[in-house]
Amino acid sequence: MAHDIDDPGKYGQPIPHDPHFSGPLKYRSCTDIIFLLLFLTFFGCWIAIGLYAFHNGDPTAILTPKDSNGLRCGVDSSVKDKPYLFFFDLTQCIGPSVPFLGCPTPQVCVTKCPNETFYVTSDPVNPDKLICRDNVPNNRKKPDGIECAKWYLPSVPVLKRCLYNVADLKIQKRVNPNARGDEVDIVKKHLNAISMWLTIIIQKGIGFVTNMEALHQVGQNVVDDLMESWKKIAVGLLVSLFVTLVYIMMLRWTAGVMVWVSIIGVIVALSLGTYCSAVKYRDALQQEKNMDPDAESLHSLKKYFWLTALIICSVSLLIILLITIFLRKRISLAIALIEEGSKAISSVTSVFVFPIFPWILQIVVICFAIAVALMLTTTGTPLFKLKKLNSSAQLIYPKCSLELDQICNPDNDTTTTILRDCPDLVCKLIRVVHHKYYDYMHWFNIVGFFWYSFFVSAFGQMVLACVFATWYWTKPRYKLPFFAVTSSTLTVLRYHIGTLAFGSLIITICRMIRLVLEYIDRKLKKYNNEVTRAIMCLLKCFFWCLEKFLKFINTNAYIMCAIHGKNFCTSAREAFMLLMRNILRVFVLDKVTDFLFFISSLLISVGVGILAYLVFATDMTPIDNSNLNYVEVPIAVIVICTYFISTIFFNVYSMAVDTLFLCFLEDCERNDGSPDRPYYMSKDLMKIFGKKNKVE
Structure with missing residues (x-):
């Protein structure tokens, strides 16, 4: 067969024909036993560390907060009258590295949590309202030059931490008309706290800070709308789940039509979005001339919102148009793979249920790692x-x-x-x-969290790969095992735990390097050195790209291991060589399918968004939405959640396509369509790729 490279031998010889090969190997042996033993040993040590932490730790100490100086609020003598912990900026406690590196914002012990809204402006500030980073008693004058919080919101103590309360928000719409005035005031305080926090997060996200008071009402209205429409949002998510399942069922028979409809639909939707955003932005510019100065900040937010929407829609439209025009032939080929994936999934529908079990295992790993980390901090x-x-x-x-x-x-x-x-x-x-090995135990726990999380993910990938590879190489289809998922799961658990451990360990090492770089970057920020920032940025970018590449290699290695039952290194090498011998198909055809899945998710999200718009923003339905401040709020929530729901289902599709694509490449190298070496691919694939089985 013809290859996509000038020198096929450069990346190994094509896979030879084997008359006895009939799909995934039935009689296997355990692979990567050394890493299996290392995996089990590590697991035993991790359990031992957990037992040590639970035996020597003090669970009650977890509830005792500590400030940035290590003082225990309400316990140590200098802060005995300050039992609560106050965070200068809770928005900094939102991030993936916070569970491992801690919240970077200053934290101090306070006598009581603030019950009012405070924001530092250019006007003189009342010193009594300042919350500063010092341990001076309240009856002494605070020294100059110490760090103070620039803003805070009404808070309530949760486990002795001053947090913004969301639990009482639901009371707002249920306040008894005969309720006391102080009860209503408490509810309003909670609402104001949350809306102000949302406002600050929005301001940080869009990169500028305007008048806090001007945007305060926006945040409160958003919260009101979410609490008012949460039931309708839940119904919308059920509708999105139903629409996604219907779309997947239609792919089984009309994949080509559905894909092209998706592409055209997304192009039309982005065109309408670009037009509407341009009109709204133009109107905002015209209104700016006669704008009331008090509402200028709010109007600026609206203007920048429509400008951002215009840029995103127009750029996305241009990219999709270019991809569609220049890759239209490859799209037809990718549709054939999607049709094959649809046939495989419809033959083994339980693959949609299987991902639930890896998700449960992921939750167990996360909970155990967090519990061990918390208990370790209380030892000593x-x-x-x-x-x-x-x-x-x-x-x-x-x-x-x-x-x-x-x-x-x-x-x-x-x-x-x-x-x-x-x-x-x-x-x-x-x-x-602490114990002299305290720091090592913490790092051990972090490594265990990443390793076993990646292991669970790899386990799900290999099981699905084994199922779809079995489907591809089984002729006729009715001979496919009824319990294909169960048998594939048992095969992976019995023979290939070591291979999964090896592959996930490689990703873990790369992730640990990224975590260390994140820690170093946080420490270097105080020096404000442009050279070090540039170097750290390049290093983080490099290891991010490296991790993505390793995950790609691992996925294909798991597929080859599921088919041939070989160890990780051999499977990765054979997968890499096979892909390199067909490099054009890999980077054009295989990635086009990812683009088509993205388009499909986008179309489902837009379609459900249009339905939500008809429900919330028009009079075409009898549903009353007059009590909403912004109809865009529930619509945006439904669209975003719909995209994630559809992505979860299409991840199974993506694994099916990756597996079938690798099987297709191997089928092309093993066979030539002769009576002795017939192709295993379907007639549709043979027709599209210009191949056929010769009949004697």
Whole structure:
């Protein structure tokens, strides 16, 4: 057969014909036993660390918050009257690295959580409203030059942490008309807190900060709309699930029509979106001339929103048009693969249910890793020493200087006596004396979290690959095992745990390097050096790309292992060589299918979004939405969630296409269509790729 490269031998010889080959190997042996033993040993050590953490840790200590100086709020003498922990900026606690590296915002102990909204402006600030990073008692003057919170919202203590309460939001629409005024005020405070927080997050997301008070009402209206329409949103998500299933069923018989309709539908939708965004942006510019200064900030947000929508829609439209025009022939070939995937999935419909089990295992791994990390932090013995209350001040009582740096115990009567006689001293927590392997156990736990998370994901991929490969190589189709998913699962568990462990370990090492780079980058931010920032950016980008490439190689290695039952290195090498011998098909045909799945998800999302628009923004339905401030809010939530729902289902499709594509390439190399070497591919694939089986 013809190859896509000038020198086929450069990437190995084509796979020779084997008259005894009839699909996935039935009689196998265990692969990558060394890594299986390493995997099981690591698992045993991880369980041992977990038992150590649960046996020596103090669960009640988890509830005791610590400030940025390590002081335990409400426990240590200097903060005994401050039982609650206040975060300067809770928005910084939202991020993937926070569970591993901690929340980077300053944290201080406070007497009570703030019950009002505060935001630093250019106007003079009342010092009594400031919450600063110091340990000076309330009856003493705060020193200059210390860091203070620039804003805070009404909060309630949750596990002694000052958080913005969302639990009472539902009360807003259920307040008894005869309720006391203070009850209504409490509800309003919670609503104001959440809306203000949403406003701050929105401002950070769009990259500018305007008048907080002007945008405050927007955030509150958004929250009101979500609480008012959550039942309708839930119904919309059920509709999106039904639409996705119907779309997948239609792919079984009309894949070509559905794909081209999806492409044309997305082009039409993006064209309408571009036109509407341009009109809205033009209207916003015209209204800006006669705009009230008090509403200028709100109008600016609306103007930038439509400008962003215009740019996204127009750029997306241009990209999709170019791809459609220049790759129209490859799209026809990709449709054939999608049709094959549809046939495979319809033959083994249980593959849609199978991903539930890896998801459950993922949840178990996440919960165990978090529990071990929390319990490990509570192990060890706290070390306290007598320190000056303010390190920059002189001791008022010179005789107390003899007590400095002396080990103390805040619950000891002797320490209490010293602190009473020396009010300038404090029994401060210096550190917690942990086991000498404490840091190693934490890193071990992090590695275990990543390794076993990637292992579970790899397990799901190999099982699906084994199912679809069995379907491809089974002739006739009625001989396909009834319990194909079950038999594939047992095969993977019995023979290829070591291979999955090896592949997931490679991804884990790459992810750990990225995590270390993230930690270093956070430490270097305070130096504000452009050179180091550029170097860190390049390193993070490189390892991100490397991880994506390794995941691609791993996926194909799992497919080859599912078919031939060989170890990871051999499977990865054979998959890589096979792909390189057909490089044009890989990067044009295979990736076009990913594009088509994206288009399909986009079309389903847009279609459900149009239905939601008809329900929420028009009078075509009897549903009353007059109580909503912004009909766009529930529509946007439904569209976003619909996209993720459809993506979950199409991930199974994507694995089917990847497996069938690799099987197709191998089929082309093994066979030539002669009576002794007939193709296993379907007649549709043979017709599209210009191949046929010769009849004697």
